[in-house]
Amino acid sequence: MYLDRIVETKREETAKLAATLSIPQALETIAGMPATKGFAKTLTAGRKRDMGLIAEVKKASPSKGLIRPDFDPVAIALAYEEAGADCLSVLTDAPYFQGSSEYLQAVRQAVNLPLLRKDFVIDERQIYEARILGADAVLLIAAILTPQQISTFMRTAASIGLDSLIEVHSLEEMKTVLELELSEGVLIGINNRNLHTFETSLAASESLGKLVPEGVPFISESGISSVQDMDFLRNTGASGVLIGECFMRQKDIQAAVNALMGPVGSAAKEGGVSIHE
Numbered sequence: 001m002y003l004d005r006i007v008e009t010k011r012e013e014t015a016k017l018a019a020t021l022s023i024p025q026a027l028e029t030i031a032g033m034p035a036t037k038g039f040a041k042t043l044t045a046g047r048k049r050d051m052g053l054i055a056e057v058k059k060a061s062p063s064k065g066l067i068r069p070d071f072d073p074v075a076i077a078l079a080y081e082e083a084g085a086d087c088l089s090v091l092t093d094a095p096y097f098q099g100s101s102e103y104l105q106a107v108r109q110a111v112n113l114p115l116l117r118k119d120f121v122i123d124e125r126q127i128y129e130a131r132i133l134g135a136d137a138v139l140l141i142a143a144i145l146t147p148q149q150i151s152t153f154m155r156t157a158a159s160i161g162l163d164s165l166i167e168v169h170s171l172e173e174m175k176t177v178l179e180l181e182l183s184e185g186v187l188i189g190i191n192n193r194n195l196h197t198f199e200t201s202l203a204a205s206e207s208l209g210k211l212v213p214e215g216v217p218f219i220s221e222s223g224i225s226s227v228q229d230m231d232f233l234r235n236t237g238a239s240g241v242l243i244g245e246c247f248m249r250q251k252d253i254q255a256a257v258n259a260l261m262g263p264v265g266s267a268a269k270e271g272g273v274s275i276h277e
């Protein structure tokens with residue numbers, strides 16, 4: 001199963017990271033860095049449209065192979081910013097998604113939007129590393145973490161100014177996450193894609209979204225590509241969406257974002273603000 005293989009790879013990567021990243025030193029570096037940008041807040045109270053958008057800088061994936069051959073992460077990030085994306089997600093996993101830590105650093109230099117480091121976090125050091133690379137939030141995937149790890153990692157992230165996007169796909173995972181004490185700055189991500197089978201269905205957001213209590217914002221992730229999809233998701237109470245592939249396949253990214261999301265400033269449009277806030 002490919003998720004197991006990825007975790008294996010991450011074990012090797014984090015073993016190396018243990019030799020190069022010292023946490024006390026990382027803390028010193030972080031103390032000298034500018035404050036983070038409030039990833040969760042930007043998507044909830046601060047979003048530009050009725051639905052928030054995390055736009056993903058994504059070159060390839062294990063299920064789809066190469067998605068965007070002429071991949072220029074900075075140009076893509078600038079187009080997303082110009083189109084009024086609220087936040088960006090940058091894949092840093094190299095072996096499976098052809099991402100890179102350098103892409104995250106380059107994007108940080110180029111845009112002012114809050115950034116998510118998209119990777120498979122299994123070790124605390126990756127969280128410190130994310131902060132140093134310029135991220136404002138980290139992804140915590142429930143399928144590969146124990147409840148204890150999710151809890152610890154969420155707190156570690158918060159202690160250095162990072163928000164957490166906690167990703168679930170199954171009912172089991174959702175229940176686990178809802179039992180944790182979720183602090184401010186935490187978003188739940190409902191992944192419409194099953195990371196074991198690659199099957200994608202927006203029904204995941206509909207069924208699992210119903211379980212999310214008021215006051216806890218959630219994002220619908222993966223497999224979103226049409227105005228109909230967006231209309232469907234508006235009715236689930238999601239605060240926003242995380243979209244990669246559909247934009248990456250378009251030549252004119254800015255036009256693609258506006259066609260799917262509607263014009264900036266549509267926050268007061270029908271559907272209104274999510275009931276989850």
Ligand SMILES: O=P(O)(O)OC[C@@H](O)[C@@H](O)c1c[nH]c2ccccc12
Nearest residue numbers: 191221222223224242243244245246
């Ligand atoms: O490209 P899509 O189908 O729009 O999906 C984006 C994002 O949700 C997806 O890349 C993703 C969701 N969870 C992940 C975990 C790891 C890597 C990637 C992902």
